Amino acid sequence: MKKVVWGNILCNDPIAKDVYKMQIQSSEMGPVKAGQFVNIYLEDKSMLLPRPLSICDAEEDSITIVYRIAGKGTRELSAYQAMNQIRVSTPLGNGYFIEGTALGGQIDDYSGKTVVVAGGGIGVPPMVLLARRLKEKGAEVLAAVGFQEEPFLIEELKQYCREVHVATDRGTCGFHGNAVQMIKEKRIDADEYFSCGPKVMLKALSDFCTEKRIHCQVSLEERMGCGYGACVGCTCKIKVKTNQGMEIQQKGVCKHGPVFFGEEVVWDE
């Protein structure tokens, strides 16, 4: 069964401007797939809805999340102290299709394959666990990550990636531009691309991959109510093959996603 549990905050530290890394310990987390997220429930009673945050890394009995202060909820989160408790759900969503099990899942064995994990801004965190899992499955992992100004999680990525390419919008560090521009210009080639980040970036990567006729998985974001498929709040438009041909359907980001194949997504909204 899925659950909402009380976890122990092991640490909650700033790792870049307005970006925090929190490690939460709980023996009830269960198995974690790369690309899954958790719901974080806040203490301030005026904010009732859970905050969905991607799992950045996971150990036997703990998970790590990395978040940016985007509003009141994440600001509250940033004030939580280590050794306190936090209400958190067990992993939600399907994650990236690398387990060979999920709907539309591709290959289970990545040996001999080169893959790129491409993250933009606060989309970088899930790339860490993803890189780790892909490496475990035998892939040669390259990272292409873009930031506004200040990179983070680079050391973590280096543990699992042969190369970590960094881009910044302002050119303060690494490639001057965004992650997809960098992939194109630096020719960071791969057999498959995995991505999380702003919609414009995901679309650019998806277009690039469609052109190259290779697979690309993207993790989408949408305002959520429940995060577990009850409220039908978080939909996106997905092209689905049916008996009658191609059809555009509203799919729940939290239930059917958050990861979709780039070609499936109806981008033009």
Added chain:
Amino acid sequence: MKKVVWGNILCNDPIAKDVYKMQIQSSEMGPVKAGQFVNIYLEDKSMLLPRPLSICDAEEDSITIVYRIAGKGTRELSAYQAMNQIRVSTPLGNGYFIEGTALGGQIDDYSGKTVVVAGGGIGVPPMVLLARRLKEKGAEVLAAVGFQEEPFLIEELKQYCREVHVATDRGTCGFHGNAVQMIKEKRIDADEYFSCGPKVMLKALSDFCTEKRIHCQVSLEERMGCGYGACVGCTCKIKVKTNQGMEIQQKGVCKHGPVFFGEEVVWDE
């Protein structure tokens, strides 16, 4: 000017079952009159209204409050830790008329007078500061305090009172009965009575004093909105002498009270 300030919690400890004593330090409290109260503002954002709590004692730059867990707000309060901050107003209400300044104020000099401070249950706390002030003004102070089962603040009262008479409803300790019964039976006589406690007790004491033709000041409670006279939420019926004779008026407990003379109060509601 009146203010709402951040105070430092110096201590917050249980002193009887479900009864806590909290000392709050702030250099902005200003002068405190016996019988005044403060508004305590809670952290839980679902509970917006302040909690009015009587001032039990006051030092140069701190006040002490004593409260019973009566609901969600006081429960939250009981969990506050020493060394943390709390939002609290400067003193509100008029307090007991012993300063010679307030409307209807009586005498400023109590030397040679015997007074009784009579508290019932969670009405006992303001008796401490009141006893202290009365003693400072030269009065011989006797305390008559009633509890359900477990007395509290007895040592504090003894500092300022020549005698402290204790009653408990169940007879677990001291006189078996309530404080007014005890006053009558033990003939705890005085020139003036001061009281705070359940309405039935205040009424009984007021009737007793009316009969004896001596003054009696009672501190009333009413559900409050603002606590400072803005919302007209907290009224009680008071008999007022006007040019046209005696008239019953709605008086704000927080603004005109919380202390009234027993004979002024319209008890039969």
Added chain:
Amino acid sequence: MDLSVDFAGVLLKNPITTASGTFSARESGEFYDISELGAVITKGVASEPWSGNPTPRIAEVYGGMLNAVGLQNPGVEAFIKEELPYLKQTGTPVIANVAGRTVEEYCSVAERLSETEVAMMEINISCPNVKEGGIGFGTDPKMAAAVTKAVKKVSRKPVIIKLTPNVTDIAEIARAVEAEGADGISLINTLLGMKIDVQRKKPVLANIMGGFSGPAVKPVAVRMVYQVRRAVQVPIIGLGGIMTGEDAAEFIMAGADAVSVGTAALVNPTAPVDILRELKQYMREQGFKTIGEIHEAFMK
């Protein structure tokens, strides 16, 4: 202690149900055993699939939320084929929530559902974005009555009419639908609300306005249940901001025979069963033996 309630002839083993649109059989079932509930109320189904409104459809407000899902649903046939068999196998009575844009649409769904194992139907005449002649069905007593009459004619299951709180006189609407044979009334649906993001300078919902729910709306809901209880004889499902067992008891005191848990289940996925447990505990503490005793204890 007996928590069962007879609601319009259907026996519910307890008064706790799920509010329409905040429950999904399989997904909610991953968090708790739904057969513990008195009944489940499904999300609204229409005669044909509806794709709902553009996103963002969800926003948070102080003590509540706004939604503009717009009754996205796969249509009654898909509901009967995919959702109902799963629910049936849990043994929980199913109350199917029915959406429509016209009287005919409501009737066609009600007729179709009458052939299935649903225990009752809840007719949602109160969705802010379903309009006819410029006013929602639920805000005009005559139109509310007309829908009720038409649906009652074709339905072979008890019909509950779900009312909107966005009206001047809720008792008038309640009397109108009772007069046309409604077997029960449920209220409240969402209040109409709006929020503007002053940083982005635009409404937080793509649809501009949306349905407002959660603990913030409870005082309005309790008041309306109380008013409707005084206006009609039929049983009432009370809802709107129920977060705890004591909240459920409050609605029952005000006059509800059963209650639904909505937004609370988004805030805490196991809320319906948690609230059931808390209600039992409240009854134990107060010495209540039946649900009826809770209402009788209320001193107006």
Added chain:
Amino acid sequence: MDLSVDFAGVLLKNPITTASGTFSARESGEFYDISELGAVITKGVASEPWSGNPTPRIAEVYGGMLNAVGLQNPGVEAFIKEELPYLKQTGTPVIANVAGRTVEEYCSVAERLSETEVAMMEINISCPNVKEGGIGFGTDPKMAAAVTKAVKKVSRKPVIIKLTPNVTDIAEIARAVEAEGADGISLINTLLGMKIDVQRKKPVLANIMGGFSGPAVKPVAVRMVYQVRRAVQVPIIGLGGIMTGEDAAEFIMAGADAVSVGTAALVNPTAPVDILRELKQYMREQGFKTIGEIHEAFMK
């Protein structure tokens, strides 16, 4: 930066006012300098003293409060003698809130106040417990229009009509009062709410139901200000749950020319001036130079 607004011909130096019933000149003035505000709106005055409802009159609910003060007030003569001179000496424009049980009562107060220094009048046709013919003035467009017409006839000050949110169609009421010459509209008054204490098994208010206010009602208030802005041309005072400068900006974007701070001032006595300061900061951050620019920036 210029925060001034011309409201029905009266110049307010900023758009922040106090909501009627939550402000008392001397008592609020002990917490802040009331001359900093755009205007003060006083508590409702009737032609004769009213003693209000029995206590408890106040209850707390999730994110808000209920009140059943029942318009206790000392009558218009006492107001003119005791409150007005004090207010006048602060230099702050005074908007007198007017209560009444009949059209005649409203008119007699309006006429009397016309002889004084009040800057404007706000006619409260929306108090839940003022009834005529079984419906409050504010819930029936015809009666709302009748009061407006009668008051306008006798008043020599701008007349603002304060609307209740407890209606099906707020735009209809707004249009009705504008048509009869209202110089401005303020909204919302309180929602009608109720709460039961399930331990004591009775309503928390002696009056059973009461007016619901505070941040919990804000989404309804913003929505109604937005709807009324689209329905009428007269200026609007927006209120309902304003707690911060950004909340004030939200109402202005939705269409309000000025705003009132109510429950927030009970939660925090200096709220009106705190909100003014926050609004200024918001404008600085966003580069807004005037109040008008805030509304213009809103993208529907």
